[in-house]
Amino acid sequence: MSIKIALPKGRLLAETAALLKRAGWGLSTYHEGTRAYRPKSQRFPNLLAKVFHEKDIPIQVAVGNYDLGICGLDWVEELLVKYPSSALVKVRNLGYGEGVLYVVASWSEAIPAVEEMQAERGIIRLVSEYPNLAESFALNLRL
Numbered sequence: 001m002s003i004k005i006a007l008p009k010g011r012l013l014a015e016t017a018a019l020l021k022r023a024g025w026g027l028s029t030y031h032e033g034t035r036a037y038r039p040k041s042q043r044f045p046n047l048l049a050k051v052f053h054e055k056d057i058p059i060q061v062a063v064g065n066y067d068l069g070i071c072g073l074d075w076v077e078e079l080l081v082k083y084p085s086s087a088l089v090k091v092r093n094l095g096y097g098e099g100v101l102y103v104v105a106s107w108s109e110a111i112p113a114v115e116e117m118q119a120e121r122g123i124i125r126l127v128s129e130y131p132n133l134a135e136s137f138a139l140n141l142r143l
Contacts, residue, residue, distance in 0.1 A: 002046040006057045006069035007039070013051075015096040016070050055129075062088040072097050074130065082132040101130070103137070 007030060008016055017031045026042035027049060041047040052060060057071035058079040064087070076090055124143050128134035 002048050003044075003068070004048045004050075004066045006060045006066040006071075007049055007051050008054045008057060008071055009051045010054055012054060012070065012072065012097045016094075019094060019096075058088055062086045070094065072099060074099060074101065074133075078130045078132050081136045101133070 007013075007020075013030075014032050017027070020027055020030065024043055025047070026044070027039040028042065029036035030039035030049070030051070037051045039049045039051070041049065050066070052069075054071045055075050055078070057066075057069040058076050060066045061069040062079060062083070068091075073090070073093075076088065079088060080086060124138070126134045126138055
């Protein structure tokens with residue numbers, strides 16, 4: 001029986017590689033600067049790993065292509081806000097890769113608070129790397 005894990009490239013790669021090295025997984029080709037997208041484990045020959053863009057990891061795990069995945073909570077929430085009945089389960093916080101999401105507006109709009117946008121009732125354009133979270137945010141505030 002094999003275990004399939006989806007690993008991140010990008011901002012979480014270095015810390016994830018260090019974590020897996022400390023855990024003794026033996027993924028010698030999983031490090032910054034490598035172009036190997038299917039690292040092999042010397043210690044666990046039945047471990048199948050693949051490196052993904054972080055945003056794709058929760059999707060791959062939710063649809064059952066992978067058993068485990070390591071990614072930021074932002075991408076987990078992006079999936080769960082759209083598909084709340086998804087089979088995705090948050091196992092634990094690994095204690096690194098913390099990030100913050102902000103709502104920002106142009107200075108030319110002179111909007112001091114989100115509540116002011118509600119009063120405007122004009123067209124509001126939302127731009128986000130997280131379209132599901134942005135839509136949920138707007139709907140919750142009735143923008």
